[in-house]
Amino acid sequence: MIADTILDQAVKDLFDGIRFQEGPEGLYDPLRYMIAIGGKRIRPRLCLTTYSIYKQALTEEILQPAAGLEVFHTFTLIHDDIMDHSPLRRGNPTVWKKWSEDTAILSGDVMSIDAYKRIAQAPASILPEVLQLFSKTASEVCDGQQLDMDFEKRNIVRMSEYMQMIGLKTGVLIACAARMGALIGGASRESQQHLYDYGYLLGLAFQVADDYLDAYGDEKVFGKPIGGDILNGKKSWLTVRAVELGAKGLEEALADNTAAPEEKIALVKALYNSVGVAEEARKTIGELSAQAIGKAREAALPEGGLEALEHFAHALVGRVK
Amino acid sequence: MIADTILDQAVKDLFDGIRFQEGPEGLYDPLRYMIAIGGKRIRPRLCLTTYSIYKQALTEEILQPAAGLEVFHTFTLIHDDIMDHSPLRRGNPTVWKKWSEDTAILSGDVMSIDAYKRIAQAPASILPEVLQLFSKTASEVCDGQQLDMDFEKRNIVRMSEYMQMIGLKTGVLIACAARMGALIGGASRESQQHLYDYGYLLGLAFQVADDYLDAYGDEKVFGKPIGGDILNGKKSWLTVRAVELGAKGLEEALADNTAAPEEKIALVKALYNSVGVAEEARKTIGELSAQAIGKAREAALPEGGLEALEHFAHALVGRVK
Numbered sequence: 164m165i166a167d168t169i170l171d172q173a174v175k176d177l178f179d180g181i182r183f184q185e186g187p188e189g190l191y192d193p194l195r196y197m198i199a200i201g202g203k204r205i206r207p208r209l210c211l212t213t214y215s216i217y218k219q220a221l222t223e224e225i226l227q228p229a230a231g232l233e234v235f236h237t238f239t240l241i242h243d244d245i246m247d248h249s250p251l252r253r254g255n256p257t258v259w260k261k262w263s264e265d266t267a268i269l270s271g272d273v274m275s276i277d278a279y280k281r282i283a284q285a286p287a288s289i290l291p292e293v294l295q296l297f298s299k300t301a302s303e304v305c306d307g308q309q310l311d312m313d314f315e316k317r318n319i320v321r322m323s324e325y326m327q328m329i330g331l332k333t334g335v336l337i338a339c340a341a342r343m344g345a346l347i348g349g350a351s352r353e354s355q356q357h358l359y360d361y362g363y364l365l366g367l368a369f370q371v372a373d374d375y376l377d378a379y380g381d382e383k384v385f386g387k388p389i390g391g392d393i394l395n396g397k398k399s400w401l402t403v404r405a406v407e408l409g410a411k412g413l414e415e416a417l418a419d420n421t422a423a424p425e426e427k428i429a430l431v432k433a434l435y436n437s438v439g440v441a442e443e444a445r446k447t448i449g450e451l452s453a454q455a456i457g458k459a460r461e462a463a464l465p466e467g468g469l470e471a472l473e474h475f476a477h478a479l480v481g482r483v484k
Numbered sequence: 485m486i487a488d489t490i491l492d493q494a495v496k497d498l499f500d501g502i503r504f505q506e507g508p509e510g511l512y513d514p515l516r517y518m519i520a521i522g523g524k525r526i527r528p529r530l531c532l533t534t535y536s537i538y539k540q541a542l543t544e545e546i547l548q549p550a551a552g553l554e555v556f557h558t559f560t561l562i563h564d565d566i567m568d569h570s571p572l573r574r575g576n577p578t579v580w581k582k583w584s585e586d587t588a589i590l591s592g593d594v595m596s597i598d599a600y601k602r603i604a605q606a607p608a609s610i611l612p613e614v615l616q617l618f619s620k621t622a623s624e625v626c627d628g629q630q631l632d633m634d635f636e637k638r639n640i641v642r643m644s645e646y647m648q649m650i651g652l653k654t655g656v657l658i659a660c661a662a663r664m665g666a667l668i669g670g671a672s673r674e675s676q677q678h679l680y681d682y683g684y685l686l687g688l689a690f691q692v693a694d695d696y697l698d699a700y701g702d703e704k705v706f707g708k709p710i711g712g713d714i715l716n717g718k719k720s721w722l723t724v725r726a727v728e729l730g731a732k733g734l735e736e737a738l739a740d741n742t743a744a745p746e747e748k749i750a751l752v753k754a755l756y757n758s759v760g761v762a763e764e765a766r767k768t769i770g771e772l773s774a775q776a777i778g779k780a781r782e783a784a785l786p787e788g789g790l791e792a793l794e795h796f797a798h799a800l801v802g803r804v805k
Contacts, residue, residue, distance in 0.1 A: 184623060186623070186626075186627045186630070187627050187630040187631050187634060188634075189630065190630040242589055242590070246586045246589060265566075265567040265633065268563055268589060269563070269629055269633075271593075275596060275597075276622045276623045279615070279622075280619045280623075283615045283619065287611070287612050290611050290615075291611060294611075294615075295601075298600050301597045301600075302507070302597045302598070302601075305593050305597070306507045306511060309508040309510065309590055312586065313510075
């Protein structure tokens with residue numbers, strides 16, 4: 164095992180020192196911008212964590228693929244922000260807003276290719292497996308975005324559908340990160356699969372937590388204004404569960420754009436509270452996180468591995484109490 | 485060598501029988517649509533041609549990467565059509581026009597991933613090299629699209645800049661196709677490089693021919709209405725060369741959207757003719773094609789190889805007389 168502080172520093176160094184290809188003015192600026200405005204870098208951090216369970220030192224064979232996961236994730240954010248018409252990302256203007264839609268399309272495209280360039284630096288002996296894992300994941304993430312957009316046009320979305328959507332949009336890339344670290348680190352196929360499942364369940368927990376914190380979080384900790392999903396009338400775990408629990412008037416309240424923002428947020432949260440959705444969300448996050456750790460336990464990891472993954476899960480979703 | 489008719493049939497079978505992943509409704513329909521409306525399939529055909537110089541039978545190790553090149557090319561068309569606001573492609577509505585911009589963005593993304601899935605089926609022993617060639621090419625194609633868009637905003641574009649742009653936008657992917665076939669076929673590194681240069685020069689000849697035929701072609705042979713570039717005021721080899729040769733009033737004529745279409749086309753062609761740009765274009769196409777064949781000659785190919793590439797070049801740009 165490699166110490167947490169060393170892994171944290173490795174992720175920081177990886178993105179502080181990241182270099183993109185030179186090209187026509189404007190094409191690569193959005194890549195640098197998006198990496199500079201940061202993010203939690205969950206995916207590379209998890210990839211390095213599972214690798215470090217099997218290997219004692221970090222080399223380019225893992226650092227570049229780990230960076231590729233974050234670059235791919237960032238590419239999907241750039242394109243999603245166009246499709247969702249989101250003006251802000253992490254408190255900063257989105258790429259299409261700051262530059263243009265055309266720039267966001269093309270810079271996103273070149274960023275997805277950059278991701279593949281980094282993933283392809285995995286050891287040649289296992290490159291076909293690494294690529295198969297990554298490409299399968301990448302197209303599933305697109306499937307998830309498609310479902311997300313489809314759901315926005317529908318009145319009723321069942322919880323099973325919602326969980327499948329966030330599994331594709333968020334779960335599989337975190338699962339891929341966990342598995343890729345283990346695969347490159349030399350884990351058995353069986354352990355790889357358990358770590359994939361750990362990442363998938365943790366990804367679900369993370370997304371439900373994100374939905375929960377959007378309504379119930381502390382703005383300073385959450386990093387963006389509270390109530391964004393409510394104001395945008397967006398479907399979330401909270402809306403889907405509240406409808407299941409029989410909250411009356413929720414759809415109308417979410418669709419009402421005449422109310423003042425604070426009033427709309429207060430009304431929707433009152434409806435959530437009337438059916439006890441916040442407690443349910445916290446319980447679900449705890450259950451998913453526990454299931455994830457159960458999968459890590461099944462992986463029969465070398466000494467220190469399980470503790471590292473428990474710690475990772477706690478750091479990611481433990482903020483929801 | 486494998487006979488031309490067999491290679492033609494192999495390309496036809498490859499796309500008649502192409503299968504894309506199943507996914508959310510709507511996401512994969514544009515892929516099937518774009519493949520169904522066809523195209524010349526130059527890139528897979530050239531890839532199979534250079535492979536067949538070295539190998540006697542076509543197997544999945546070359547068929548899937550060859551298909552990947554066409555899928556990648558098609559992805560760039562889907563996104564370019566959004567950025568260029570083009571309503572038609574090969575006489576059919578473009579994806580953004582037929583579905584929506586969001587669908588065109590996301591289906592394009594998933595198509596670029598599909599391309600990588602196919603490229604990754606190259607033999608494992610040379611996969612790192614194949615991927616490096618492909619990813620380098622893919623990001624250069626994006627660079628070319630960025631330059632093309634930049635040039636549309638400028639008044640003056642020098643011929644050297646224009647040739648660099650079409651080299652990136654069109655040349656490098658045809659060059660990559662030629663090299664990839666040779667690489668997977670087992671050619672020496674030196675022969676691969678000569679075949680890359682053959683493809684690059686032939687790609688330039690092809691693009692200049694496309695620009696020429698847009699103004700001087702036969703609509704039935706060219707496959708789209710004559711004068712499209714002129715009506716759209718688009719920079720082409722003809723406009724760049726005519727300005728160099730001192731054609732007076734060309735920019736104003738191209739920018740004038742008040743004239744009737746036939747009149748605008750007639751006026752611009754009269755200006756082209758006043759400085760003899762059509763003859764120059766035909767000469768340049770012939771020279772580039774001859775240079776390409778010179779590179780194929782330097783590659784010291786097995787018997788029949790040079791003739792196959794001469795034949796390919798003739799079929800591609802020999803229609804310009």
